[in-house]
Amino acid sequence: MKIGLDIMGGDYAPKATVLGAIEAYKTLSADQKLVLIGDREIATSILQENNANPDNFEFVHTTEVIGMGEHPTKAIVQKPDSSISVGFKLLKEGYIQAFSSAGNTGAMLVGGMFSVKTIPGVIRPAMTTIVPKLKGGLGILLDVGANADCKPDNLLQFGVLGSLLAESVYGISNPRVALMNIGEEEEKGNLLTQASYHVMKDTNMFNFVGNxxxxxxxxxxxxIAVCDGFTGNVIxxxxxxxYVITLKKGFKDEFFDRFNYEQYGGSPILGLNQPVVVGHGISSPEAIKNMVLLSKNMVESNLIDKIKQAFQ
Amino acid sequence: MKIGLDIMGGDYAPKATVLGAIEAYKTLSADQKLVLIGDREIATSILQENNANPDNFEFVHTTEVIGMGEHPTKAIVQKPDSSISVGFKLLKEGYIQAFSSAGNTGAMLVGGMFSVKTIPGVIRPAMTTIVPKLKGGLGILLDVGANADCKPDNLLQFGVLGSLLAESVYGISNPRVALMNIGEEEEKGNLLTQASYHVMKDTNMFNFVGNxxxxxxxxxxxxIAVCDGFTGNVIxxxxxxxYVITLKKGFKDEFFDRFNYEQYGGSPILGLNQPVVVGHGISSPEAIKNMVLLSKNMVESNLIDKIKQAFQ
Structure with a gap:
C-alpha cells in the first residue's frame, strides 16, 4: 500500500509534515510505503537533520504550493504542479491508495471532486469532525462545511456516510444517527430539519434515533449527528x-483533552472514490502522523467499497 | 409605571418568581408598581412566609397555568385565564407597561404576536441572548429561536432591532453588527448569509462590520451578531x-461566571408593540429579579418607541 502525504500543506509545513511522516513511518508495516509529495530537497534535508533515513520514504517532487488563502478552484487549475494537484493525480492513477493534506481545505475538496470524483449515487461529499463525549468515547458530526446549503436527501446521505465511517474506522456497531435540531419533538425545526426528520424516521439505511x-x-x-454544512461549521x-479558551485559562481535564484535534488527525472527505483526509491548518507532527494513519485506516477497513455498495 | 410579572411561569414557580419579585421590589421607586399575575393566595402566603408585605404588590388573580411542554398556540387559545394570557391582556389594555415570564417560551412569543402584535414594518419579532466577551463586556446574539427559517430581510431587521437594544438598554454607542457566517470573506456562506451580506454592506440602518x-x-x-433562529438556537x-460543563468540572473563572444567565434576567422579544421579556425556564429568584428589571429598563429607555420610529 502506498499512502500519499502532501508535505507542503499546513501552517507549519514542510517541517511539521516531514516530522509527522517520520513518526507515521515507525508505525507502518513493511508493505506500507509513505509517499511524500512536495519539495524533495527540503524534505530530504529535514529528514537528515532529524536522523531519519530518506530511503524509508518515496518522494514525488513538486514545484508549486497552493496557499491557505487561495481560491480553491482557481488554484487547482492554475497550479498543476502543486503538491495537492499532483497528489490527486497520483490518487486518480492508483499510484497511491490514499491522500492526505493539512493544506487548503477548499482545494482538497474541489481537487477530490475534480480528480477521483464523487461516488455514483452520492449527491455531495461531506466533511466530518470528531466530538468527544462526556461519558467517554466519541461522536461524529457531519457535514462541517462542504455543503453550506443542504436538502433532506443530503442529510439522509450524511447519515449513511457517517454510519459507515463509525462502523468501519471507529468500530462502533449499529451506530445511532441523530438529527441536529432545535427541539426534541418531531415537528420542531426549520424547513430542512422538519423534512429531514420525515425521511429519516422511515429509513432502513441507518439507525435513526431522532433529534x-x-x-x-x-x-x-x-x-453520528447530521446537519447542514453551515450549522456544522459554526458548531x-x-x-x-x-477548547482554546479552556487551554488559555489553564483548565486541565480529561474531557477537554479529548478536544485536541491532534489525536484525530483530520477530517475524512466522505463520498469520494478514494480515501482523502484533510488536516487542520495548524497541524503539528503528532496531528500529521495521525492524519496519515487515519487515511491508512480508511484503506484497510475498505470504507470506500462499503460506501460504494451502500449507494449502488 | 406598572410592571407585570407572571408568577406561575418557570420550573421553580411560584416560589422562585415570588422571591424574585420581593428582590425586584427593593430596587423600584415609589411610582413603580409590580403586578403579580397568578394565584393570589399562594403568592400572598409565600410573601408572608418571607416577611414581605403583600401591600407592596398589586395582584391579578388567575386560575390557569400554561405548562412548559404545552403547544403554544393551542394553550393560549384554550387557557384564557392562564397567567400568560391574562398578562398579555393587561399589556394590550395598557394596564401594565411591560410583561415578563419564565414560562413557556413559545406561548410568550405567540401570545405577544396575538395580543400586543408586531410593530408595523417588522416582518417577524426576534429573540436575543447575551454573549459574554473574553475582553469584558457583552455581545447580543439574535435570533435565537423565534424564526427557524429566515430571509435576508429578516436578518437585516435583526441588525436594526439588536442595535437599538444595544444602544438603549446596554448603553453601547454606534454598536457594531456582524453576520454569523462560515468564513470572513464576503462571498462565503450559504445562500442566506451570502444574500444577507449583500444587503447589509450597503445599509445605513446600522454599523455593519462584516462576517x-x-x-x-x-x-x-x-x-451584535445576527443569524437565523435555527443557527442561533444551536449556538x-x-x-x-x-458553561454547565465548566460548572460541573469545578472551573472557576471570571469569564465563565459571566455566562450565568441569572445576571441578564431574560431575553427580550424584540419587534412587539410593548416590552416583553422571556426568562429561562430554570430561573432562580435572582434571575426573576433581573428579568423584571430588564423589562423595566425597556420601558424607561423608550426602546419600543425607538423601534417604531426606525420602522416607520
Whole structure:
C-alpha cells in the first residue's frame, strides 16, 4: 500500500509534515510505503537533520504550493504542479491508495471532486469532525462545511456516510444517527430539519434515533449527528474556540483533552472514490502522523467499497 | 409605571418568581408598581412566609397555568385565564407597561404576536441572548429561536432591532453588527448569509462590520451578531452546555461566571408593540429579579418607541 502525504500543506509545513511522516513511518508495516509529495530537497534535508533515513520514504517532487488563502478552484487549475494537484493525480492513477493534506481545505475538496470524483449515487461529499463525549468515547458530526446549503436527501446521505465511517474506522456497531435540531419533538425545526426528520424516521439505511439539540452535542445518546454544512461549521468553530479558551485559562481535564484535534488527525472527505483526509491548518507532527494513519485506516477497513455498495 | 410579572411561569414557580419579585421590589421607586399575575393566595402566603408585605404588590388573580411542554398556540387559545394570557391582556389594555415570564417560551412569543402584535414594518419579532466577551463586556446574539427559517430581510431587521437594544438598554454607542457566517470573506456562506451580506454592506440602518465565524463569538470585534433562529438556537444551547460543563468540572473563572444567565434576567422579544421579556425556564429568584428589571429598563429607555420610529 502506498499512502500519499502532501508535505507542503499546513501552517507549519514542510517541517511539521516531514516530522509527522517520520513518526507515521515507525508505525507502518513493511508493505506500507509513505509517499511524500512536495519539495524533495527540503524534505530530504529535514529528514537528515532529524536522523531519519530518506530511503524509508518515496518522494514525488513538486514545484508549486497552493496557499491557505487561495481560491480553491482557481488554484487547482492554475497550479498543476502543486503538491495537492499532483497528489490527486497520483490518487486518480492508483499510484497511491490514499491522500492526505493539512493544506487548503477548499482545494482538497474541489481537487477530490475534480480528480477521483464523487461516488455514483452520492449527491455531495461531506466533511466530518470528531466530538468527544462526556461519558467517554466519541461522536461524529457531519457535514462541517462542504455543503453550506443542504436538502433532506443530503442529510439522509450524511447519515449513511457517517454510519459507515463509525462502523468501519471507529468500530462502533449499529451506530445511532441523530438529527441536529432545535427541539426534541418531531415537528420542531426549520424547513430542512422538519423534512429531514420525515425521511429519516422511515429509513432502513441507518439507525435513526431522532433529534438532538445544541446542548446534547457532548452528552447525547448518539454516535453520528447530521446537519447542514453551515450549522456544522459554526458548531465546529464554536466548540474549538471553547477548547482554546479552556487551554488559555489553564483548565486541565480529561474531557477537554479529548478536544485536541491532534489525536484525530483530520477530517475524512466522505463520498469520494478514494480515501482523502484533510488536516487542520495548524497541524503539528503528532496531528500529521495521525492524519496519515487515519487515511491508512480508511484503506484497510475498505470504507470506500462499503460506501460504494451502500449507494449502488 | 406598572410592571407585570407572571408568577406561575418557570420550573421553580411560584416560589422562585415570588422571591424574585420581593428582590425586584427593593430596587423600584415609589411610582413603580409590580403586578403579580397568578394565584393570589399562594403568592400572598409565600410573601408572608418571607416577611414581605403583600401591600407592596398589586395582584391579578388567575386560575390557569400554561405548562412548559404545552403547544403554544393551542394553550393560549384554550387557557384564557392562564397567567400568560391574562398578562398579555393587561399589556394590550395598557394596564401594565411591560410583561415578563419564565414560562413557556413559545406561548410568550405567540401570545405577544396575538395580543400586543408586531410593530408595523417588522416582518417577524426576534429573540436575543447575551454573549459574554473574553475582553469584558457583552455581545447580543439574535435570533435565537423565534424564526427557524429566515430571509435576508429578516436578518437585516435583526441588525436594526439588536442595535437599538444595544444602544438603549446596554448603553453601547454606534454598536457594531456582524453576520454569523462560515468564513470572513464576503462571498462565503450559504445562500442566506451570502444574500444577507449583500444587503447589509450597503445599509445605513446600522454599523455593519462584516462576517464573523463560530470561533469569534466570544472574541470578535462586534456588539451584535445576527443569524437565523435555527443557527442561533444551536449556538445558544451549545454555549450553555459548555458553561454547565465548566460548572460541573469545578472551573472557576471570571469569564465563565459571566455566562450565568441569572445576571441578564431574560431575553427580550424584540419587534412587539410593548416590552416583553422571556426568562429561562430554570430561573432562580435572582434571575426573576433581573428579568423584571430588564423589562423595566425597556420601558424607561423608550426602546419600543425607538423601534417604531426606525420602522416607520
Amino acid at each position: 438532538i439539540e445544541g446542548r446534547d452535542l457532548f452528552s447525547g445518546e448518539f454516535d 465546529l468553530k464554536l466548540a474549538e474556540s471553547f | 464573523i465565524e463560530g470561533r469569534d463569538l466570544f472574541s470578535g470585534e462586534f456588539d 445558544l444551547k451549545l454555549a450553555e452546555s459548555f
